[in-house]
Amino acid sequence: MSYSLGSSKQEQTRLIRQVALYGDTNRLTFKGTSVCEFGCGAGANLWIAKQVAPKTYYGVDNLPEQLAAAQLRADALGLLNVKLLARDASDSGLAKHSVDAVFCRLLLIHQPEPSTVIDEMIRVLRPGGRLVIHEPYGPGHFCSPGKPNLVKCFRARTQLAYGDGKGTPDVA
Numbered sequence: 001m002s003y004s005l006g007s008s009k010q011e012q013t014r015l016i017r018q019v020a021l022y023g024d025t026n027r028l029t030f031k032g033t034s035v036c037e038f039g040c041g042a043g044a045n046l047w048i049a050k051q052v053a054p055k056t057y058y059g060v061d062n063l064p065e066q067l068a069a070a071q072l073r074a075d076a077l078g079l080l081n082v083k084l085l086a087r088d089a090s091d092s093g094l095a096k097h098s099v100d101a102v103f104c105r106l107l108l109i110h111q112p113e114p115s116t117v118i119d120e121m122i123r124v125l126r127p128g129g130r131l132v133i134h135e136p137y138g139p140g141h142f143c144s145p146g147k148p149n150l151v152k153c154f155r156a157r158t159q160l161a162y163g164d165g166k167g168t169p170d171v172a
Contacts, residue, residue: 012066015042016044019044028103030101030103030130031051031052032055033052033129034056034099034100035049035057035058035099035101036058036059036094036098036121037058037059037060037105038102038103039061040060040067041063041069042066042070042073043059043070043071043072046073046074048103049079049081049082050077053079054080055081057079058083058092059084060093061085061086061087062088067085067086070082070084089111089117090117097123100129100130101131103134104135105134108133
C-alpha cells in the first residue's frame with residue numbers, strides 16, 4: 001500500500017514537526033522495554049528509542065525513503081538501538097511475542113483493513129505487554145469521496161489542532 005501523504009523531504013520534515021507541535025505523546029513512557037513502532041515513517045517518534053535504550057526500538061514502515069530518513073535521524077541522534085524494517089504493517093517480520101510494547105500513531109487511518117495491522121501488533125506483543133494506538137476518532141473522519149484516508153487524517157488534525165490555535169495548514 002502506498003503512503004497517501006507522501007514521502008518527500010519536505011513531507012518528512014513536516015511529520016517530524018507534528019510531534020513537537022501537537023505534543024500529544026509527551027506523557028507516554030516506554031522505559032525499560034523493547035518497542036515496535038508500526039508506521040515509523042521518517043523517525044518522528046525516535047524519542048521512544050531514546051527512552052528504551054539499551055533495549056531495542058524496531059521501526060516498521062513500507063517505504064524505503066522513509067526508513068532511510070529515519071536511519072539518518074537515528075544516526076544524528078546517536079541511537080544505536082534502532083532496527084528499521086522495510087515491511088508492510090500487516091506483516092512486520094518480527095517473531096511472535098518478541099516485544100514488550102507496540103506503538104502506532106496515525107497509521108491505522110491509512111489502512112484499508114486496519115484489523116489486519118492490529119492482529120499483527122497483538123501477535124508480536126508479549127503476553128501482558130503494552131499496546132498504544134494513537135488515532136483520531138469522530139464521525140467526521142469516516143466519510144468522504146476520493147481519498148478517504150487522507151481526508152480523515154486532515155479532518156482529524158483540523159479538529160484537534162485548529163480549535164486550540166496550535167496548527168497551521170502546513171502541519172495539518
